[in-house]
Amino acid sequence: MKRFAITSFGDAEKVFQEIEAAPRELTTPRHIRVAIKAFAVNPYDIAFRKGEMSPKRLPNFPYVLGKDAAGIVTEIGEEVTQFTVGDPVIIHPVGGAYGEEIVLPGHKAVLKPENMSWAEAAGLVTPGITAYHLVTHFLKPPPKTIVMIQGASGSVGSLLVQLLKQLDVVILASASSANKSFVEALGVDRFAAYDKEDVGAAFLNQADIVIDATKGGRTSTSGMAIMKTGGTYVALNRLPEEHARTKSGIYRQFGPSPEYDDAEALRALSHLFANQQLHINIAQIFTPTLETIVQSHHLLEGHPPNGKLIFEW
Numbered sequence: 575m576k577r578f579a580i581t582s583f584g585d586a587e588k589v590f591q592e593i594e595a596a597p598r599e600l601t602t603p604r605h606i607r608v609a610i611k612a613f614a615v616n617p618y619d620i621a622f623r624k625g626e627m628s629p630k631r632l633p634n635f636p637y638v639l640g641k642d643a644a645g646i647v648t649e650i651g652e653e654v655t656q657f658t659v660g661d662p663v664i665i666h667p668v669g670g671a672y673g674e675e676i677v678l679p680g681h682k683a684v685l686k687p688e689n690m691s692w693a694e695a696a697g698l699v700t701p702g703i704t705a706y707h708l709v710t711h712f713l714k715p716p717p718k719t720i721v722m723i724q725g726a727s728g729s730v731g732s733l734l735v736q737l738l739k740q741l742d743v744v745i746l747a748s749a750s751s752a753n754k755s756f757v758e759a760l761g762v763d764r765f766a767a768y769d770k771e772d773v774g775a776a777f778l779n780q781a782d783i784v785i786d787a788t789k790g791g792r793t794s795t796s797g798m799a800i801m802k803t804g805g806t807y808v809a810l811n812r813l814p815e816e817h818a819r820t821k822s823g824i825y826r827q828f829g830p831s832p833e834y835d836d837a838e839a840l841r842a843l844s845h846l847f848a849n850q851q852l853h854i855n856i857a858q859i860f861t862p863t864l865e866t867i868v869q870s871h872h873l874l875e876g877h878p879p880n881g882k883l884i885f886e887w
């Protein structure tokens with residue numbers, strides 16, 4: 575089976591390699607085998623490939639990236655009761671999804687709704703899990719809370735808007751002017767374009783909670799201006815340095831945690847999608863080749879089009 579691996583940390587065009595791997599045995603009776611139909615590329619993959627995650631995790635090279643995918647169950651371990659062969663599933667492995675097949679623990683898969691495409695299923699995983707846990711477990715905003723989302727056009731940001739819309743909160747949002755109509759259609763209460771106006775001034779001192787969902791945490795100055803004194807500032811990336819904090823408040827970084835149940839998140843999001851209450855934005859679907867994998871990493875390293883980059887077999 576075909577897989578795309580990195581042979582070391584470094585530039586995409588230097589380190590990616592196509593490999594022909596032998597199928598793995600099911601590791602335990604609780605594992606399943608999935609024929610991958612689609613997988614997604616994430617900003618995390620870029621950071622990992624560059625070696626920026628290396629202090630936390632040193633891989634054995636060649637290493638196959640990919641945490642977000644969907645496919646069909648082709649084999650189940652003896653103790654797996656929740657799936658049968660042929661089930662369509664959304665999967666969230668620790669890595670290894672850039673390929674044709676994967677073996678993973680059954681608890682890292684959930685059934686895919688019938689009305690969800692393979693591309694949407696793969697595109698949902700990391701952004702959806704992030705947005706769900708942030709809203710449902712981390713913030714739990716009370717009614718009438720005013721929440722500002724910076725990067726509301728992004729994969730995480732657009733899902734944050736939609737999940738917050740299910741609650742009785744006020745949503746302020748920013749993104750580029752090119753994505754104004756997309757973000758407004760998600761139902762935000764007010765929008766400001768960072769390339770047309772000073773977003774910090776537009777929403778000065780208005781938000782109880784500010785979420786920086788931009789890539790690289792580019793908006794901390796305006797975010798702190800928008801936060802009410804004593805409010806909450808959440809970063810998906812970097813928090814502003816302590817000495818640079820212009821306002822008192824609660825500054826919290828959000829990231830994956832073993833406290834949260836990712837399968838619960840995927841089931842809840844699938845339920846919303848099945849009821850047509852969730853939109854997953856796809857920018858582009860590629861056929862997986864060494865060239866397109868490298869191309870997708872180059873795209874994500876820059877300012878990519880609005881939506882997920884997906885590979886479909």
Ligand SMILES: NC(=O)c1ccc[n+]([C@@H]2O[C@H](COP(=O)([O-])OP(=O)(O)OC[C@H]3O[C@@H](n4cnc5c(N)ncnc54)[C@H](OP(=O)(O)O)[C@@H]3O)[C@@H](O)[C@H]2O)c1
Nearest residue numbers: 617704725727728729730749750788789790810828829830
């Ligand atoms: N901590 C976690 O658990 C976790 C999980 C998932 C993702 N993340 C991180 O969250 C970030 C967002 O991920 P994503 O997949 O949603 O990325 P994405 O889809 O590329 O979205 C990036 C967002 O940033 C906005 N943006 C780009 N340049 C900007 C600028 N100069 N000023 C203001 N906004 C700007 C984009 O708006 P326009 O396109 O409209 O310009 C877009 O809304 C990434 O850095 C990722 O690593 C963290």
